[in-house]
Amino acid sequence: MIPADVRQRLNQAHAVGDYAPLLALIPYAGLIGIECERQGEQLLFRLPASADNVGNPLLPAIHGGVIAGFMELSAALYLLVYSESASIPKIIDFSIDYLRAGYVRDTYANCQLWRQGRRVTNVAISAWQDDRNLPIAMARAHFKIEPEKPLK
Amino acid sequence: MIDSSLMAMAERFLSALRHCQLLNMRVHQADAGGMTLVLPWSPLLVGNPQTGAVHGGALTTLMDTTCGMATLCSLAQFEVCPTLDLRIDYMHSAEAGKDIYGHAHCYRVTRDVIFTRGMAYQDDPEQPICQVVGTFMRLGQQARGGIRFAGKLDGGQG
Numbered sequence: 001m002i003p004a005d006v007r008q009r010l011n012q013a014h015a016v017g018d019y020a021p022l023l024a025l026i027p028y029a030g031l032i033g034i035e036c037e038r039q040g041e042q043l044l045f046r047l048p049a050s051a052d053n054v055g056n057p058l059l060p061a062i063h064g065g066v067i068a069g070f071m072e073l074s075a076a077l078y079l080l081v082y083s084e085s086a087s088i089p090k091i092i093d094f095s096i097d098y099l100r101a102g103y104v105r106d107t108y109a110n111c112q113l114w115r116q117g118r119r120v121t122n123v124a125i126s127a128w129q130d131d132r133n134l135p136i137a138m139a140r141a142h143f144k145i146e147p148e149k150p151l152k
Numbered sequence: 153m154i155d156s157s158l159m160a161m162a163e164r165f166l167s168a169l170r171h172c173q174l175l176n177m178r179v180h181q182a183d184a185g186g187m188t189l190v191l192p193w194s195p196l197l198v199g200n201p202q203t204g205a206v207h208g209g210a211l212t213t214l215m216d217t218t219c220g221m222a223t224l225c226s227l228a229q230f231e232v233c234p235t236l237d238l239r240i241d242y243m244h245s246a247e248a249g250k251d252i253y254g255h256a257h258c259y260r261v262t263r264d265v266i267f268t269r270g271m272a273y274q275d276d277p278e279q280p281i282c283q284v285v286g287t288f289m290r291l292g293q294q295a296r297g298g299i300r301f302a303g304k305l306d307g308g309q310g
Contacts, residue, residue: 003202027198028207031174054170055217056234063171064235065216069209073199088200091208095239 085145186257
């Protein structure tokens with residue numbers, strides 16, 4: 001179950017569109033430096049350029065694992081806000097296709113909920129840098145959620 | 153390749169990856185059977201503050217690196233091999249306070265592509281935290297920066 005104070009912080013964050021207090025609860029969010037802002041009914045996630053996230057010293061480019069972590073965390077936060085799950089969404093599986101090198105620049109991600117069942121959701125995540133139409137990676141994930149009302 | 157030089161090459165490779173250094177990742181074992189890396193547990197890796205579970209992103213970083221470095225075990229000479237895709241199935245959460253081991257090997261090497269498979273575990277390899285498959289592109293030794301980087305890995309000045 002999501003504790004009442006976390007749920008309250010979540011609702012408050014969404015109401016004012018400032019997700020920093022929510023992200024401050026998640027150590028891994030701080031480690032990679034993810035940010036989140038509301039764009040109308042969508043959430044836009046941002047991973048500011050950081051030398052600490054480099055995984056390819058040749059280009060240099062962001063570590064593929066960090067790009068994946070950024071996208072997985074984006075999906076989890078997106079579900080936390082939109083799925084009304086009674087618990088923190090739990091990752092079941094995650095699949096990512098790398099399309100272009102992720103240079104050391106600001107990286108963005110948005111999510112689409114393809115299917116919300118009672119227990120499982122399917123989310124697609126797209127990540128890009130300069131041009132939304134030229135994604136650096138596409139991912140999909142299944143998360144386990146907890147229905148608000150118990151299953152019969 | 154002799155295992156001790158493979159091990160040394162793997163250590164040099166890992167030391168060049170900034171984010172892996174940030175996570176204090178180390179080479180545990182590198183031989184013909186594959187690559188094993190260690191991700192020391194740290195409170196900074198926690199993704200669920202309620203349970204203390206390590207975030208999937210940290211595991212993905214461990215396994216992307218392990219699968220990518222497993223190519224070192226199967227190629228005669230170093231090649232730049234970027235990740236084409238990666239899939240992770242989460243079996244159960246990682247326990248707080250315990251180091252995480254990532255093991256991977258190549259199960260098929262073709263002219264252009266390398267297929268890898270692996271898993272992460274804590275105490276018992278029979279109880280994996282996650283199972284992974286990853287596909288990597290072979291850019292060959294002619295790739296930009298590839299030769300110089302290979303030189304550095306061999307212990308030369310590049």
